[in-house]
Amino acid sequence: MAEILVIDDDLIFNEVMEEQITRLGHDCDTVASLYKGISRAQKGAYDIVFLDVTLPDGNGLSELQAFKNAASAPEIVILTGYGDPEGAEVAIKNGAWDYIQKPASITTIQLTISRALRFRLTKLQSDSSRTVVRHGIIGNSAKIKECMDHIAQAATSSINVLITGDTGTGKEMFAKAIHLNSKRAGKPFIVADCTSIPETLAESLLFGHQKGAFTGASANSLGLFLQADEGTLFLDEIGDLSLPVQKSFLRVLQERKFRPLGAREEKQSKFRLISATNRHLEKMITEGVFRKDLYYRLRAIHIHLPPLRERMEDIPLLLDYYIPKVCEEMDIKTKKYSGEFLNACLEYDWPGNVRELVNAVNNSCSNAINDNELFLYHMPLEIRAHLAKKKVNSTVVHDEAIQSITSNSHAEPVSYTGTDNFPTYKESRRAVVDQMESRYLRELLKHSSRDFKKACNVSGLSRARLYELFKKHSISVKYH
Numbered sequence: 217m218a219e220i221l222v223i224d225d226d227l228i229f230n231e232v233m234e235e236q237i238t239r240l241g242h243d244c245d246t247v248a249s250l251y252k253g254i255s256r257a258q259k260g261a262y263d264i265v266f267l268d269v270t271l272p273d274g275n276g277l278s279e280l281q282a283f284k285n286a287a288s289a290p291e292i293v294i295l296t297g298y299g300d301p302e303g304a305e306v307a308i309k310n311g312a313w314d315y316i317q318k319p320a321s322i323t324t325i326q327l328t329i330s331r332a333l334r335f336r337l338t339k340l341q342s343d344s345s346r347t348v349v350r351h352g353i354i355g356n357s358a359k360i361k362e363c364m365d366h367i368a369q370a371a372t373s374s375i376n377v378l379i380t381g382d383t384g385t386g387k388e389m390f391a392k393a394i395h396l397n398s399k400r401a402g403k404p405f406i407v408a409d410c411t412s413i414p415e416t417l418a419e420s421l422l423f424g425h426q427k428g429a430f431t432g433a434s435a436n437s438l439g440l441f442l443q444a445d446e447g448t449l450f451l452d453e454i455g456d457l458s459l460p461v462q463k464s465f466l467r468v469l470q471e472r473k474f475r476p477l478g479a480r481e482e483k484q485s486k487f488r489l490i491s492a493t494n495r496h497l498e499k500m501i502t503e504g505v506f507r508k509d510l511y512y513r514l515r516a517i518h519i520h521l522p523p524l525r526e527r528m529e530d531i532p533l534l535l536d537y538y539i540p541k542v543c544e545e546m547d548i549k550t551k552k553y554s555g556e557f558l559n560a561c562l563e564y565d566w567p568g569n570v571r572e573l574v575n576a577v578n579n580s581c582s583n584a585i586n587d588n589e590l591f592l593y594h595m596p597l598e599i600r601a602h603l604a605k606k607k608v609n610s611t612v613v614h615d616e617a618i619q620s621i622t623s624n625s626h627a628e629p630v631s632y633t634g635t636d637n638f639p640t641y642k643e644s645r646r647a648v649v650d651q652m653e654s655r656y657l658r659e660l661l662k663h664s665s666r667d668f669k670k671a672c673n674v675s676g677l678s679r680a681r682l683y684e685l686f687k688k689h690s691i692s693v694k695y696h
């Protein structure tokens with residue numbers, strides 16, 4: 217779905233354009249004068265502006281820059297009179313994206329819109345200069361940076377976004393960040409969990425109803441679509457919508473119109489849709505339980521949030537953010553965390569992702585209510601038990617295997633191919649790196665005579681990184 221503005225003083229032409237554009241599933245506004253058009257473009261978040269050349273209050277071409285300067289920097293399509301090749305040439309030379317001749321067929325309009333949107337998406341993707349406010353999103357890993365770029369791209373338009381990722385990876389948080397970075401920030405952000413929409417109540421919850429429309433409808437209800445008018449509707453767990461509800465929902469996305477239960481007239485709502493799921497929608501399509509046409513409509517922009525275990529480098533940042541936050545909420549002095557606490561966080565797989573990490577921080581802080589520092593034994597019991605099991609299971613075979621694989625000796629390595637505990641390449645590499653780091657840091661301490669600045673210079677590491685490494689290896693850093 218895109219936001220489109222048509223500026224033409226031919227009111228019948230405007231009506232026809234609005235009808236056709238809406239039928240293509242986009243939102244359309246029309247105005248009849250140049251200055252009204254400029255003012256709308258500056259206030260709105262349009263993706264495309266169809267602009268007539270000769271308007272009662274001026275020439276569209278001479279004001280192209282004003283449209284391009286609007287915050288959403290829309291693509292401009294000039295509407296030229298029939299048989300006016302010079303007009304078309306001037307339009308393109310002046311920076312319009314395209315032109316169409318009036319009257320235009322529905323196919324021409326459709327093609328022009330889809331080409332302009334494709335162009336716009338590519339342009340937004342490659343524009344890395346935009347900065348977004350993170351609104352609490354923590355993480356500096358390459359994967360999170362990539363997701364932030366997608367947020368920047370999504371925030372500049374009203375195109376549908378699908379966010380996928382395991383539970384607790386931050387889908388709702390990212391959806392909210394898109395909303396807050398967009399032109400819609402001042403309008404409602406409505407969250408609905410599709411798991412809790414029963415099929416029988418779906419239409420009433422989405423479209424709203426009038427008092428008396430059915431037994432129990434004791435008052436008018438707006439419904440989610442109207443509540444989200446001009447704002448963002450975030451549909452969580454979209455994969456849980458039943459097939460009949462998917463069908464009515466698709467109809468609304470296509471026509472942008474719906475009729476609240478018991479109402480006579482159809483309503484329109486200009487919501488921006490962001491949906492999310494932790495389910496595999498493509499697999500559901502092959503199983504016949506999710507509509508392909510709906511899927512493609514939902515995922516005009518697709519953001520996949522990686523699980524925490526694929527971006528472990530974000531864990532120290534998350535701890536540095538959440539430990540003081542949690543302590544503040546508990547009204548206690550903030551706590552430090554030990555190297556073994558951090559190591560445990562890095563060892564654990566976090567199946568519940570950031571949500572589980574935040575809960576673990578909460579539990580650890582309350583377990584350590586009388587201590588200044590968090591240690592492994594403050595962690596929730598299930599996590600400690602899990603780590604202990606993992607360690608006992610793997611220690612013997614694993615350590616020998618790692619030693620055999622990483623040994624400097626030229627002796628024939630022991631073969632572990634028959635065991636279940638053959639270490640992964642990543643584990644072996646981590647073990648070697650850990651050993652090397654620990655040895656290096658101790659030597660560095662001696663070499664730099666505990667002069668932190670010198671240690672940074674010699675090692676070529678930043679203060680923050682060096683400090684982090686000392687913490688990881690539980691090496692006390694009493695530098696002068």
Ligand SMILES: Nc1ncnc2c1ncn2[C@@H]1O[C@H](COP(=O)(O)OP(=O)(O)OP(=O)(O)O)[C@@H](O)[C@H]1O
Nearest residue numbers: 352353354355382383384385386387388389570571
């Ligand atoms: N990158 C992040 N930075 C900081 N906090 C995060 C991040 N990702 C998630 N969180 C926190 O983790 C918790 C869960 O996030 P959220 O509800 O957005 O996840 P979700 O993917 O929508 O989960 P679900 O699929 O279970 O609905 C929230 O407390 C959120 O603040």
